Amino acid sequence: GEDVEQSLFLSVREGDSSVINCTYTDSSSTYLYWYKQEPGAGLQLLTYIFSNMDMKQDQRLTVLLNKKDKHLSLRIADTQTGDSAIYFCAESIVRDDKIIFGKGTRLHILP
Amino acid sequence: DGGITQSPKYLFRKEGQNVTLSCEQNLNHDAMYWYRQDPGQGLRLIYYSQIVNDFQKGDIAEGYSVSREKKESFPLTVTSAQKNPTAFYLCASSTLEKGGYTFGSGTRLTVV
Numbered sequence: 001g002e003d004v005e006q007s008l009f010l011s012v013r014e015g016d017s018s019v020i021n022c023t024y025t026d027s028s029s030t031y032l033y034w035y036k037q038e039p040g041a042g043l044q045l046l047t048y049i050f051s052n053m054d055m056k057q058d059q060r061l062t063v064l065l066n067k068k069d070k071h072l073s074l075r076i077a078d079t080q081t082g083d084s085a086i087y088f089c090a091e092s093i094v095r096d097d098k099i100i101f102g103k104g105t106r107l108h109i110l111p
Numbered sequence: 112d113g114g115i116t117q118s119p120k121y122l123f124r125k126e127g128q129n130v131t132l133s134c135e136q137n138l139n140h141d142a143m144y145w146y147r148q149d150p151g152q153g154l155r156l157i158y159y160s161q162i163v164n165d166f167q168k169g170d171i172a173e174g175y176s177v178s179r180e181k182k183e184s185f186p187l188t189v190t191s192a193q194k195n196p197t198a199f200y201l202c203a204s205s206t207l208e209k210g211g212y213t214f215g216s217g218t219r220l221t222v223v
Contacts, residue, residue, distance in 0.1 A: 008151065041216055041217065042201055042215050042216045042217050043154075043201070043212070043214040044214070045212070045213070092211075098156075098159070099211075101154045103151070
């Protein structure tokens with residue numbers, strides 16, 4: 001069945017790079033997404049990658065896609081205290097017109 | 112500015128009462144969704160609607176009901192049949208052409 005897996009917690013020192021990993025199961029996904037959720041708020045679309053791409057860079061964010069292994073990662077360079085949030089990985093399921101979300105990775109920034 | 116609005120932000124209800132959460136969007140999106148979020152559980156899909164006057168059950172529809180009489184609006188009613196209604200509820204919308212959801216800011220429902 002459809003499933004998106006990601007680790008629940010990650011701690012990173014301020015100024016270091018954060019790498020959040022995700023695996024998905026549906027090989028027909030067209031888009032893969034990263035969302036950010038700050039405390040008490042909704043989800044904000046951070047970035048997305050089309051399934052025929054390997055990499056996408058947007059300022060401090062780098063998304064890497066390994067389609068063979070169904071592995072997606074989000075790298076945040078020079079992590080700041082404002083990056084503290086829950087990050088959700090998600091894949092689009094074309095046949096159902098739905099998006100499947102992972103459970104989210106809580107990023108904690110150490111001083 | 113276009114967006115999706117959920118109201119209220121916080122809602123308190125007594126056990127046994129039905130309560131309706133509002134979700135309105137002015138993005139001209141076709142599809143709308145309701146999710147429930149509990150700590151450590153991620154997002155769980157309650158109901159979704161891809162077109163006016165039509166909606167489908169998600170993974171945890173029991174104890175909930177929805178309507179889609181207008182494209183802009185997708186209210187969620189939490190009924191007394193929902194065993195554990197205290198949670199954070201998120202509404203989202205999307206165009207079916209591209210995917211990617213726009214989320215509201217959520218409603219935190221507490222049943223006492």
